[in-house]
Every structure is written in C-alpha cells, then in structure tokens.
Amino acid sequence: MTHDTVRRGRRVWPGLPYPFGATWDGSGTNFALFSAYAEKVELCLFDEMGKHEVERIALPEYTHEVWHGYLPDVHLGQLYGYRVYGPYNPEQGFRFNHHKLLLDPYAKALRGRLRWDDALYGYTIGDPRADLSFDTRDSAPFIPKCQVIDPAFTWGGKPPPAIPWDRTIIYELHVRGFSMRHPDLPKHIRGSFEGLSSAVIVDYLKNLAVTTVELMPIQAFFHDRHLVERGLSNYWGYNPIGFFAVHADYLC
Numbered sequence: 001m002t003h004d005t006v007r008r009g010r011r012v013w014p015g016l017p018y019p020f021g022a023t024w025d026g027s028g029t030n031f032a033l034f035s036a037y038a039e040k041v042e043l044c045l046f047d048e049m050g051k052h053e054v055e056r057i058a059l060p061e062y063t064h065e066v067w068h069g070y071l072p073d074v075h076l077g078q079l080y081g082y083r084v085y086g087p088y089n090p091e092q093g094f095r096f097n098h099h100k101l102l103l104d105p106y107a108k109a110l111r112g113r114l115r116w117d118d119a120l121y122g123y124t125i126g127d128p129r130a131d132l133s134f135d136t137r138d139s140a141p142f143i144p145k146c147q148v149i150d151p152a153f154t155w156g157g158k159p160p161p162a163i164p165w166d167r168t169i170i171y172e173l174h175v176r177g178f179s180m181r182h183p184d185l186p187k188h189i190r191g192s193f194e195g196l197s198s199a200v201i202v203d204y205l206k207n208l209a210v211t212t213v214e215l216m217p218i219q220a221f222f223h224d225r226h227l228v229e230r231g232l233s234n235y236w237g238y239n240p241i242g243f244f245a246v247h248a249d250y251l252c
Helices: 177-178 199-207
Strands: 005-007 011-012 021-024 031-033 040-046 053-058 061-063 068-069 079-085 145-147 169-174 212-215 220-221 238-248
Touching: 031 079, 040 068, 040 238, 053 145, 169 177
Parallel strands: 169 212
Antiparallel strands: 005 011, 021 031, 031 068, 040 053, 040 079, 061 068, 079 145, 220 238
C-alpha cells in the first residue's frame, strides 16, 4: 500500500474489497462496503461514547461494486457508521439519503441502543408526499454505532465432541429466558451468555442427557416502536439489525 493519501488529516490507503465489514489486522483497519448504485461512501468515525461524529472519510476505492479503504490509524474499539450518497428516486427503488447514518451489515459488534425518532426515516413523517418526501435530519444520535473488534479465534484448540447423530439430543433454548429466574445463579448474570455457560447450567443440561444446545436468535435486534411506546420489549429477537453482531443485552 504505497498510494498514501490524506483525507481531513487521517491517512487513507486503497485497501481491499474483501472481506466485507471492518477488518483489523493488528496494524490498522480495512473497511469494505457493497453498494452497486452508490455514488460516494463516507466512513463516519465517532468518539468513544458514540455521541459525537469526529470525522468523515470518503472511501477511496470502488472494486466490483465494493467501496473500500484501509486506515492504518484506526484500531480496536473504534466506533463507526456509513453515509452513502446516491440517487433518491423512490419510484425506481432508490432511496439514498446521506443524512441517515447506516450500520455496517457486516459489523461484528454494535454499541449503544436504537432510540425511536422520526429522524430515523429517510422520508418525513407527516409530509403530504408520505414516503416520496426526503428528510434531511441527522439520524446518528438515535442509532447504535458499529465497533471495530479483534477477529482472532483463539479458543478453538479443543476438537469437537463428534457425537454420533443417533446419540445426539438437541435442546433449543432462549439465552435470556432459560436462566433469567434460576435461583442458583447470581442475579447479575441471569439471562446472559455468562449465566448460560455457568457450571450450574452446564451440569443441569448434562443431567438431562443433552448433548447439543441450539440457541434461539442471538444477533443484535431492536425493540419495535409500537412495543416501546407501550412499555414493552421484543423477547424473541426475530428482527435482527446485525447478523454478525451479538445482542448486547446478552452480554454482562
């Protein structure tokens, strides 16, 4: 990577179109986002709390419909999102709106919560033109931010148990519901991955002769607006906003 350029004070190199998402390699981070019709993609960097957008960087390269760039000064923990420029023509299916911060569909972690607000929509709620209108409010204050993580897989030394299918007993369970009221677990780990992996729970499953656990949705999901407005929440998680990020409520 010799074509070093400066964009608003930060070094940006061409990078690679693959893998998708934000990939930290120990030195810097490669960003790659697919969009066949975008005219420009800006990487938006946020402070450590995710409240303030501190920098926008146009991804410099476009390869096989993938926008990409490598930032040697972006490291683990960095919060980010995208603003994507392009045509706004709803009649033809184009709804690009760079006023709206977009999540990286390949983000490995999300930080913060979605807070429902009319600014989240690409069109203006209440406008006579309905969803053919164009909203210019910034949605960034109301959505989670993506986070750069370490992708290293360092706990895979043990071989899988290789249990024959005729001896396999599968237990499907909900991470939160399974341990939320377990009397032998400390309250602060109930309903979490830590609670599920505790010795108490593992021994219980073994006593049932369970060999395999199948988890119900654990991807990052949101609570529907109509539920939030009624003081309720989404229990099941079948409306993910990040297929590669774990739902934060399941982490202690």
